[in-house]
Amino acid sequence: xxxxxxxxxxxxxxxxxxxxxxxxxxxxxxxxxxxxxxxxxxxxxxxxxxxxxxxxxxxxxxxxxxxxxxxxxxxxxxxxxxxxxxxxxxxxxxxxxxxxxxxxxxxxxxxxxxxxxxxxxxxxxxxxxxxxxxxxxxxxxxxxxxxxxxxxxxxxxxxxxxxxxxxxxxxxxxxxxxxxxxxxxxxxxxxxxxxxxxxxxxxxxxxxxxxxxxxxxxxxxxxxxxxxxxxxxxxxxxxxxxxxxxxxxxxxxxxxxxxxxxxxxxxxxxxxxxxxxxxxxxxxxxxxxxxxxxxxxxxxxxxxxxxxxxxxxxxxxxxxxxxxxxxxxxxxxxxxxxxxxxxxxxxxxxxxxxxxxxxxxxxxxxxxxxxxxxxxxx
Amino acid sequence: xxxxxxxxxxxxxxxxxxxxxxxxxxxxxxxxxxxxxxxxxxxxxxxxxxxxxxxxxxxxxxxxxxxxxxxxxxxxxxxxxxxxxxxxxxxxxxxxxxxxxxxxxxxxxxxxxxxxxxxxxxxxxxxxxxxxxxxxxxxxxxxxxxxxxxxxxxxxxxxxxxxxxxxxxxxxxxxxxxxxxxxxxxxxxxxxxxxxxxxxxxxxxxxxxxxxxxxxxxxxxxxxxxxxxxxxxxxxxxxxxxxxxxxxxxxxxxxxxxxxxxxxxxxxxxxxxxxxxxxxxxxxxxxxxxxxxxxxxxxxxxxxxxxxxxxxxxxxxxxxxxxxxxxxxxxxxxxxxxxx
Ligand SMILES: Cc1cc2nc3c(=O)[nH]c(=O)nc-3n(C[C@H](O)[C@H](O)[C@H](O)COP(=O)(O)OP(=O)(O)OC[C@H]3O[C@@H](n4cnc5c(N)ncnc54)[C@H](O)[C@@H]3O)c2cc1C
Numbered sequence: 001x002x003x004x005x006x007x008x009x010x011x012x013x014x015x016x017x018x019x020x021x022x023x024x025x026x027x028x029x030x031x032x033x034x035x036x037x038x039x040x041x042x043x044x045x046x047x048x049x050x051x052x053x054x055x056x057x058x059x060x061x062x063x064x065x066x067x068x069x070x071x072x073x074x075x076x077x078x079x080x081x082x083x084x085x086x087x088x089x090x091x092x093x094x095x096x097x098x099x100x101x102x103x104x105x106x107x108x109x110x111x112x113x114x115x116x117x118x119x120x121x122x123x124x125x126x127x128x129x130x131x132x133x134x135x136x137x138x139x140x141x142x143x144x145x146x147x148x149x150x151x152x153x154x155x156x157x158x159x160x161x162x163x164x165x166x167x168x169x170x171x172x173x174x175x176x177x178x179x180x181x182x183x184x185x186x187x188x189x190x191x192x193x194x195x196x197x198x199x200x201x202x203x204x205x206x207x208x209x210x211x212x213x214x215x216x217x218x219x220x221x222x223x224x225x226x227x228x229x230x231x232x233x234x235x236x237x238x239x240x241x242x243x244x245x246x247x248x249x250x251x252x253x254x255x256x257x258x259x260x261x262x263x264x265x266x267x268x269x270x271x272x273x274x275x276x277x278x279x280x281x282x283x284x285x286x287x288x289x290x291x292x293x294x295x296x297x298x299x300x301x302x303x304x305x306x307x308x309x310x311x312x313x314x315x316x317x318x319x320x321x322x323x324x325x326x327x328x329x330x331x332x333x334x335x336x337x338x339x340x341x342x343x344x345x346x347x348x349x350x351x352x353x354x355x356x357x358x359x360x361x362x363x364x365x366x367x368x369x370x371x372x373x374x375x376x377x378x
Numbered sequence: 379x380x381x382x383x384x385x386x387x388x389x390x391x392x393x394x395x396x397x398x399x400x401x402x403x404x405x406x407x408x409x410x411x412x413x414x415x416x417x418x419x420x421x422x423x424x425x426x427x428x429x430x431x432x433x434x435x436x437x438x439x440x441x442x443x444x445x446x447x448x449x450x451x452x453x454x455x456x457x458x459x460x461x462x463x464x465x466x467x468x469x470x471x472x473x474x475x476x477x478x479x480x481x482x483x484x485x486x487x488x489x490x491x492x493x494x495x496x497x498x499x500x501x502x503x504x505x506x507x508x509x510x511x512x513x514x515x516x517x518x519x520x521x522x523x524x525x526x527x528x529x530x531x532x533x534x535x536x537x538x539x540x541x542x543x544x545x546x547x548x549x550x551x552x553x554x555x556x557x558x559x560x561x562x563x564x565x566x567x568x569x570x571x572x573x574x575x576x577x578x579x580x581x582x583x584x585x586x587x588x589x590x591x592x593x594x595x596x597x598x599x600x601x602x603x604x605x606x607x608x609x610x611x612x613x614x615x616x617x618x619x620x621x622x623x624x625x626x627x628x629x630x631x632x633x634x635x636x637x638x639x640x641x642x643x644x645x646x647x648x649x650x651x652x653x654x655x656x657x658x659x660x661x662x663x664x665x666x667x668x669x670x671x672x673x674x675x676x677x678x679x680x681x682x683x684x685x686x687x688x689x690x691x692x693x694x695x696x697x698x699x700x701x702x703x704x705x706x707x708x709x710x711x712x713x714x715x716x717x718x
Binding site: 001002003004005006009068261264265270273276277279280281283284285287288291292294295297298299302312315316361363364365367368369371372373374375376377 | 381382592606611612615619634649705708
């Protein structure tokens, strides 16, 4: 057991830390579009320095970073309060899917523009009637004259209004069990047949959207992983979304916690024994999130699969972030009600943490069934 | 970065688990608990294996390993609910090793390491330590409080056995009445080690209670299906996993700091004890809930774990006290700097 960084890990971290200190893009400017372009510039800078798609294999423009380096990267980004690169869905999900399941032509066509941020990607999985039960989705794709015609509706599609490409899962066979009739496509968003309507989140940001798709066209070469394999391909995406994010998430909430402690100090709330208990509990849980993530990474590196603790961080992170923002607003008291208080946004945004990327209930189902081996309710 | 045991440590864990499973079938644990006694033969065997001295320096007759190895054993002892006077003995050894003078160490540690002497450790509030495991049969007792640390022979102290809810372990109240010698060195690493040993025991207890719940949830059928298929039950089991793994991560980390990063030890130990104290009780209570009526019977084994979890939670500082310590040590109440 050695919870210190090896010399090469430490060197990597120091180099990155220095780079981030020098190139930090500063806060997002006001305005959703301005902020978006600001983050696109930021992604370009990361790309030029070789820090975009950092875990991808070298031949696709990445660095082939180890899991530990990825985790350190996430930690350092959070620590520096650096914004998320704009094409996060492309980098975390789209790219890895193309790398794992795509053809050489597909890799040539898509990967570089994901990393540079030139082409933004969105994820068209959820539908009005298919959320947690993703495999029940109804959007259908029919082959006609060598291309696919897609009709259906998607919802909660983050960044669809900015995206060039959509990772779309559609039903290509109605007559087989629900998991087997799905196919994974990369759909061009720049066509009349795809209408994007913004949805405002409770924070008022129009970050996600509804997609109305009416006979949109997808050429056959944009199909990834084979007809009928959409479920397996989609699962890779979801796995990629969760792997290695724990350490970065822990670093993020750790920053939040420091800010909260500072706030409690300024307001004199840190003398209050109840607040002290809550702060201490959060301090412990933030530390545990970090520790569980590192334990999970060690298991993956040694055994190729996450240990039981590997399934916990996403769930833990959501709870911690929600508790943390609640405490901050309690500390602020009446001023916590103000719309322009910085904690108002965080309090509200954190409500999605237990829904996005798989709800907490679904995560608990997964843990109960796959880790603890309890029977399925079906 | 490698958050896993070495091969040697894995081997210790496996050996301990197998040995304890073999020696402490639950009927045996129950029989001893009902009689209020320990398994002397098993204790002798553990002594011969060198367990009591695992963390004690070789020059004082120990094995010279660290707190990591100690918590490995403790977790397994908790899992087995082994009726042996290991924890108390280890806690006293840790305190003397940390804070004793050379003479005190030479006097006490070899006996503690071999198990020839029996030692106990308690936290003094006012003029009394109210909950000292195994003090009644100890040769020597370490008392630690705000006013200072002392090591006293049992014959010189007032020791009064108390019945607690945990019948698998013996406890006493102890007053030193000014007898014994002061321990002048820095006792905090010793106390932190003891607290981590308790957190490790709580982790083992929680693990066992969780396994019992999961097994029962698979087997027990109601409304035509296993109760584990109902989410009220399965999600409660998932929560048990979250808390048990959290207690485990915190304990291992704390143990690692004891051996490798002593400046973090006190904070890590308090984090582990605060978290494991709550987790141990909650996991055992939820396990009881999953078991329904049978879980509430004396006949079922679960209550022994539940009670041990509660008493361990109260031992050497409660969750709230350790959280207050975490608040202190993690700079709540001073202007926060940038995180490292
Ligand atoms: C901020 C945000 C961004 C998002 N971005 C995207 C995106 O870019 N692309 C995309 O495809 N999707 C996106 N989503 C959608 C997200 O993946 C879904 O919201 C999520 O999977 C839940 O689906 P649902 O909203 O339909 O809720 P439902 O599945 O209807 O769930 C409603 C409630 O029922 C519970 N529930 C459902 N099934 C079960 C069960 N079997 N057991 C126990 N409880 C159950 C859920 O936990 C939840 O509490 C985003 C969501 C949010 C909040």
